Amino acid sequence: MSAQPELVVDNIGKTFESAAGSVKAIDRIDISAKAGEFISVLGPSGCGKTTLLRMIGGLERPTQGDVSIAGHSVWKSRGGEAVRSLAFAFQDSRLFPWFSIEDNIALPLRLRGEPKEKRLARARELCALVGLQGFEKAQPRQLSGGMRQRVSLARALAIDPRLVLLDEPFGALDAMTRDQMNLELQRICKATGATVLLITHSISEAVFLGDKVVVLSPRPSHVHAVHEVNLPRPRTIAMQETSEFQQLVRAIRSDIAGYPA
Ligand SMILES: Nc1ncnc2c1ncn2[C@@H]1O[C@H](COP(=O)(O)OP(=O)(O)OP(=O)(O)O)[C@@H](O)[C@H]1O
Ligand SMILES: [Mg+2]
Structure with missing residues (x-):
């Protein structure tokens, strides 16, 4: 693990301007993550979480601050070096219904101009990684919701993202x-x-998966609290019953209850 953080969200803020007026979504957010770290972000609906992700990913320009990934600025340098090695997955799986599972997974590689053999081999590897062997040729409509989310995750991983x-x-x-x-x-x-x-x-998903849980305030958001999760890995479902786990969940719940009215 290098000393330099992998991800730095530095004093980032966003105000949306439109004919109807301006909406300050994010006041100021700072987050930093080491390579390989898992950061969970919780916050009330409308506090700017999706906007934050879009600003990290180079899709939405911040009105203040910057993001750097592996030392490359997302917003202040040209060439897209910072965002080349990141991937997104969303709440809905956003698969192409007329593509097979393997073609959906291989799509980012096709967009990069990888040869067919190579991208299909990688798609098959990823199918196995997310537990979907045997479904390579299936259509998205033949899969359950959970399976579709696996496809979406596999597609995100196709480019070997760092982030x-x-x-x-x-x-x-x-x-x-x-x-x-x-x-x-x-x-x-x-x-x-x-x-x-x-x-x-x-909250329990955030604790279960995270090395750190960042709790955002209501809009315009800032970091309300950060909790380190020191539970051993790999985490198990049974761990959710332990007092350490439940204490963390309670602490986070009380943070959220403590939002200013
Ligand atoms: N393109 C846009 N133009 C104007 N306002 C926007 C735009 N995108 C988001 N907003 C506003 O910014 C605020 C934050 O939106 P965002 O989608 O980031 O919230 P969120 O935390 O992801 O919410 P949820 O938990 O419901 O997904 C909201 O008030 C929203 O109306
Ligand atoms: Mg959202």
Whole structure:
């Protein structure tokens, strides 16, 4: 692990201007993550979490501050070096319904101009990594919601990203499938070594997966609290019953209850 943080979100802020007026979504957010670290971000609806992810990913220009990934500025340098090695996955899986599973997973590689043989070989590897062997030729409509989220995750991993940005990827899943996906995500993160920023509305999911849990305030948001999660890895579902786990969940819940009115 290098001394330089992998991800630095530095004094970032965003005000949206439109004909209807201006909306200050994010007042100021600072976050830093070491390589391979897993950061969970919690915050009330509308506080700017998706906007934050889009600013980290080079999709939405901040009105203040900057982001750097592996020492490269996202907003102050040209050439897109910083964002070349990051990937997104969202709440809805956003698969192309008329593509097979392997073609969906291989799409980022096709966009990069990789030859067909190479990208299909990689898609098959990724199918195995996310537990979808045998479904390579299936269509998205033949898969369950949880399986589609796995495809979405596999597609995000296709480019071997250093940084993975996840915007409530499991929000639409039932509790049992979600536990399963959390275990899978933990295993995949270990296998890939990627740095991950996960946005979630679930306090227990944030604690279960995170090395750190960042709690944002209501809009215009700032970092309200940061909790280190020192539970051993790999985390297990049974760990959620331990007093350490529950204490953390309670502490975070009381942070959220302590928002200014
Ligand atoms: N393109 C835009 N133009 C104007 N306002 C926007 C735009 N995108 C987001 N906003 C506003 O910025 C604020 C933050 O939105 P954002 O989607 O980032 O919130 P969020 O924390 O992801 O919410 P949720 O938890 O519901 O997904 C909201 O008030 C929203 O209306
Ligand atoms: Mg959002």
